[in-house]
Amino acid sequence: MITVALAKGALLRESIECFAAAGFDFRSFLEKENRQLMIPSVCGRARALLLRNADVPVYVAYGQAQIGIVGYDVLRETRSPVAQLVDLQFGECYMHIAVKASSHYKKTSDLPAHCRIASKFTHCAEEYFNRLDKPIELIALTGSVELGPITGISEAIVDLVATGRTLRDNGLVSIEKLFRSTARLIGHPLSLRLDNGELQETIDRIATISSEIEK
Amino acid sequence: MITVALAKGALLRESIECFAAAGFDFRSFLEKENRQLMIPSVCGRARALLLRNADVPVYVAYGQAQIGIVGYDVLRETRSPVAQLVDLQFGECYMHIAVKASSHYKKTSDLPAHCRIASKFTHCAEEYFNRLDKPIELIALTGSVELGPITGISEAIVDLVATGRTLRDNGLVSIEKLFRSTARLIGHPLSLRLDNGELQETIDRIATISSEIEK
Numbered sequence: 441m442i443t444v445a446l447a448k449g450a451l452l453r454e455s456i457e458c459f460a461a462a463g464f465d466f467r468s469f470l471e472k473e474n475r476q477l478m479i480p481s482v483c484g485r486a487r488a489l490l491l492r493n494a495d496v497p498v499y500v501a502y503g504q505a506q507i508g509i510v511g512y513d514v515l516r517e518t519r520s521p522v523a524q525l526v527d528l529q530f531g532e533c534y535m536h537i538a539v540k541a542s543s544h545y546k547k548t549s550d551l552p553a554h555c556r557i558a559s560k561f562t563h564c565a566e567e568y569f570n571r572l573d574k575p576i577e578l579i580a581l582t583g584s585v586e587l588g589p590i591t592g593i594s595e596a597i598v599d600l601v602a603t604g605r606t607l608r609d610n611g612l613v614s615i616e617k618l619f620r621s622t623a624r625l626i627g628h629p630l631s632l633r634l635d636n637g638e639l640q641e642t643i644d645r646i647a648t649i650s651s652e653i654e655k
Numbered sequence: 656m657i658t659v660a661l662a663k664g665a666l667l668r669e670s671i672e673c674f675a676a677a678g679f680d681f682r683s684f685l686e687k688e689n690r691q692l693m694i695p696s697v698c699g700r701a702r703a704l705l706l707r708n709a710d711v712p713v714y715v716a717y718g719q720a721q722i723g724i725v726g727y728d729v730l731r732e733t734r735s736p737v738a739q740l741v742d743l744q745f746g747e748c749y750m751h752i753a754v755k756a757s758s759h760y761k762k763t764s765d766l767p768a769h770c771r772i773a774s775k776f777t778h779c780a781e782e783y784f785n786r787l788d789k790p791i792e793l794i795a796l797t798g799s800v801e802l803g804p805i806t807g808i809s810e811a812i813v814d815l816v817a818t819g820r821t822l823r824d825n826g827l828v829s830i831e832k833l834f835r836s837t838a839r840l841i842g843h844p845l846s847l848r849l850d851n852g853e854l855q856e857t858i859d860r861i862a863t864i865s866s867e868i869e870k
Contacts, residue, residue, distance in 0.1 A: 478806070499806070582708075
């Protein structure tokens with residue numbers, strides 16, 4: 441029995457489509473009245489866990505789920521010891537540094553040393569500014585990071601941007617794009633090594649479907 | 656101008672009622688179509704920020720909000736350098752250790768050394784087991800912690816329980832109650848020291864209302 445870790449939210453529909461292509465039907469997670477967090481596939485050969493984004497790599501790293509789908513942003517932030525198997529290309533977004541539109545900071549190098557950066561992605565932000573050798577004060581927030589520059593708690597934010605609407609609605613502009621994020625199929629390294637073929641078959645099917653969609 | 660930090664979710668309605676008693680009307684946060692994260696009070700003498708639970712003490716600790724309302728569980732977990740001003744008594748819940756109902760662990764001392772504990776409240780869990788001198792392996796999750804014992808990623812969970820319904824629905828039972836949590840009025844220490852009377856008046860009004868409701 442394969443256990444699959446799926447992320448709630450923006451990636452869920454397409455993640456379920458990927459597994460449908462591999463023969464596993466988890467569509468009941470999409471029903472509005474669904475309250476279940478663990479469901480078997482219709483075929484009975486797999487089950488899926490419905491998790492918050494950041495918990496997907498935890499379940500896969502511990503081998504409680506053998507495979508899962510999660511955004512590259514989460515993998516980069518959590519630095520989880522999981523195998524990245526396929527770039528599924530959907531769920532595209534970018535990690536940005538943004539400031540108030542009225543700010544005189546036009547590029548990252550304009551930001552003063554020891555400036556305050558608010559983010560849900562503190563490891564990503566720290567890594568970036570360390571590489572620039574610019575000391576910053578990180579403010580870890582868990583949501584609505586766009587309030588940072590508006591309230592004045594931080595000069596800038598490091599946050600994930602999909603359509604750019606949240607930035608615009610809050611009078612913020614990007615001054616730097618850090619990296620691109622897309623959904624990734626990930627696996628538990630030990631389960632992959634001990635696999636008798638079943639896991640690899642699922643991975644291959646998802647990889648094939650994914651590359652066909654790309655064309 | 657006073658800035659007030661309010662937590663989204665279970666505490667919001669009663670938090671807004673507290674500030675209404677102090678003369679500040681933030682009821683537009685309760686409107687279904689509200690998308691704003693920062694609103695002025697109707698009187699114009701204050702504004703409120705609508706934040707995620709864990710971000711309330713961050714804004715108050717940095718002085719971006721002078722006062723705020725948040726659960727004691729969050730204060731205990733985040734160990735923020737804020738002043739606890741009033742125990743508002745609403746939003747009551749308890750931090751529990753829970754295991755599967757079918758488990759043979761009937762009390763905390765039954766849990767084996769190096770057992771796995773899943774929690775969103777890793778500091779609270781660590782503090783508790785350190786005091787017992789019992790080494791554990793902590794698994795930090797961000798949501799749906801009740802899946803821990805069900806999937807087998809952990810033997811037990813440390814989680815906040817209000818009605819107990821989530822535990823029951825997932826076949827879990829509490830084996831220990833760690834502490835009680837209620838909503839707390841918190842303040843920024845420096846703002847309180849520099850206050851010209853306006854903050855203290857607000858705090859006094861909320862404290863009076865709160866003690867009246869208690870009777």
